[in-house]
Amino acid sequence: MKEKIGFIGLGLMGHGIAKNIIEKGWPLAVLAHRKRDAIDDLKQRGATEVTSPRALADACDVVLLCVTGSPQVEAVIEGENGLASAGKPLLIIDCSTAEPASTIRLAASLAPRGITLIDAPLSRTPKDAWEGTLDVMVGGADDAVARARPILEAFAGRIVPTGPVGTGHTMKLLNNFLSMGYAALYSEALMIGAKAGLTPQVFDSVIQNGRMDCAFYQTFRRYVIERDPNAHKFTIANAHKDVTYLAGFAQALGVANPVGAAVRNSFALAVGAGHGEDYVPMLSDIVATMNGTSLTK
Template sequence: MAKPVIGFVGVGLMGHGMAKNIVEKGYALRIVGNRNRTPVEDLVGRGAVEAATPRDLAAACDIVLLCVTDSATVEKIVRGPDGLTAGARPGLIVVDCSTADPNSTLALEAELGRMGITFCDAPLSRTPKDAWEGTLDVMVGADDATFETIEPVLATFAGRIVRVGAVGNGHKIKLLNNFVAMTYAAVYSEAFTLAKKIGIEPQALDSVLRGGRMDCGFYQTFTKYLLDRDVNAHRFTIRNAHKDLRYVSGLATASGVANWIGAAARNYYATAEATGHGDDNVPQLSDVIAGLNGTRLG
């Protein structure tokens, strides 16, 4: 049986590595380029074909993956005059790997379903390095038949694929995952700032935390910046973290759930973005919090 033709929109930090793995593992791949031509040219050099618009992509593909910034961008790609729905035929599967608002996801599923198009969610965890190496975690919201169809494609760039139920559940769980991670980043930043203010150097606190019960992969990438000043240790921007925590707040509000810790963390990211640090990576939040408290960690 012939492999499906795959389309990809969003060949940025995460998407470049994902698309690289798809084409290198034997799938015909079509991509929509963006202003950064470097990943586009790299992928074309590996055998991908560039399409002019999402409309053209949809007309030529069986499965289209999206890996973009937010739900507003997803909706534009799907619904725009040259969007996916303008060129799609019944039977197309659209897989949203972005971190998105679940309410938007469910609306798109219903809207596209009336056109005979399947929309499902498969957001990601881990880093661009994992995307390049094909070891991402993917959490999938899809029905049985759709999951069976898309799983081999996801496996080209994923080390772990977890099906989490119906459409929308992937994005809900991804937001919960990011809520935990981004809140930890704020906690780490406060803890190291407080340590510095009371005369304890960051390396001393790290010597207790590292290797203990509070150690984890996220802590290690976070402190690779905080201690070693590796700005690329965790390439996820404060702007995107703030966006995700706003989505979490929306979920909590809609569900009538108190979200005090989320609100506190969200305000740290809001402060960082408002003071010009939106394009910094998440571990650099530690510099912002230290500065607010009149000290420096680096």
């Protein structure tokens, strides 16, 4: 018999993940949320709805989290009526992008209470979440990862064990540092080109199918060239949060990360200018406008 699954965090990624879990035959309960569309869709597919993390823990064997970051993870686990307050054994799979130090601390705090926490952050896009082809980085003990694997396989095309708990979130920060670094580089290069009279179309004709092409560039260019606003539905505010987590992690390690600081500042400027809810490829327009040029003329 399949374990009962709970899900908290039905945002752009979470909705598709939860849809795949229920379609693959897992009993699913979801937490009430202020945005009803995802919950109503999942209920039509057979999910049940609960009103608190504690009620979710009471009803489930395994709970997946896909929330914004460490403060939200800590709140739904340790807060009033949180998952831990149910006082029962539980496997928590944290698919959020969180701070490794928080993840390690939580795991150590929960273990004596019979609650196992593993980190399983995600890579790729909401489209991949919907299609069940996400990449997942998993940190945790071998037995816990083995227990989680069949659930992860419901929505992942690739699952990569990374080591002990916390290493999944570490790898996720590095992955997002690279991807957001590309976004900052593309945006600055496009702006310089436009300022010099080189169109984004010419830029794209050189980069696409060349050595500097990659899957991330393909979604980025779909906004720049085709003006598809939904090419990569990941907000600039979330990108800024992730590279800020990386800065804190590097500081805790006592290492210099000057490139990371530059990437973070690119996103900090965009957030400070009021563009936090724009999607990452839109950084290209923001950087261009700040420098008195346009990518659409």
